[in-house]
Amino acid sequence: MAVITVDCRGETCPVPLVETRKALRKAAPGDIVEVIGTHPSSKKEIPLAVQALNLTILEIREEGDVWTIRIQR
Amino acid sequence: MADKQEGRPKKATIILHSGDMDKVYSALIIGNGALAMGMDVAIYFTFWGLQRLKKGALEKGPLSKMHFLGLGKWMVKQRMKKANVASLERLMRDFKEMGGRVLACDMTMEIMGIRREDLHTEWIDDYCAVGTYIAEARDSDITLFI
Numbered sequence: 001m002a003v004i005t006v007d008c009r010g011e012t013c014p015v016p017l018v019e020t021r022k023a024l025r026k027a028a029p030g031d032i033v034e035v036i037g038t039h040p041s042s043k044k045e046i047p048l049a050v051q052a053l054n055l056t057i058l059e060i061r062e063e064g065d066v067w068t069i070r071i072q073r
Numbered sequence: 074m075a076d077k078q079e080g081r082p083k084k085a086t087i088i089l090h091s092g093d094m095d096k097v098y099s100a101l102i103i104g105n106g107a108l109a110m111g112m113d114v115a116i117y118f119t120f121w122g123l124q125r126l127k128k129g130a131l132e133k134g135p136l137s138k139m140h141f142l143g144l145g146k147w148m149v150k151q152r153m154k155k156a157n158v159a160s161l162e163r164l165m166r167d168f169k170e171m172g173g174r175v176l177a178c179d180m181t182m183e184i185m186g187i188r189r190e191d192l193h194t195e196w197i198d199d200y201c202a203v204g205t206y207i208a209e210a211r212d213s214d215i216t217l218f219i
Contacts, residue, residue: 018167
């Protein structure tokens, strides 16, 4: 069970969403994908994409303007 | 991947008729967004949109408004750079990597004298006509004309 980290701090639409999707495609069932970013809209959108893919959000954290979203693959 | 709902993934079809740079951005951002949400996506490049598939031509379109002989486009590109917006080449690469399909209109190719060798054939999944577009669009959940 691996943790795959996607660092898209400083990236803007649609890169965080795209990189999250790419990581989820590459991940094996049981892996965790951890996305770190700063773009506010992406923090709202990534959970929507996760839902559309029938996957689960484990955690959403925020420290200053950096958010971290953990997704169970 | 667990992205099937009611037996098949939701589908988005985009016709890119325009070759303007801002509109190509719209098509690729929306296409990538739909792919990221687990949809199956096809972009049909026709007329001026097809010109953008020529080698080196993806970013060559003018702005659809306020182009100001290139000054407007330059200003928008500066702002995009400042906001760290991805390039069209990168958006196309991501689009293909996530399974997006690129369809090239063969009637446009004939009318405008464009040959396959002139195009980025590595991006193109199929060369086709309106019937293929309709077959794609007919069972799409999202269809857009850009």
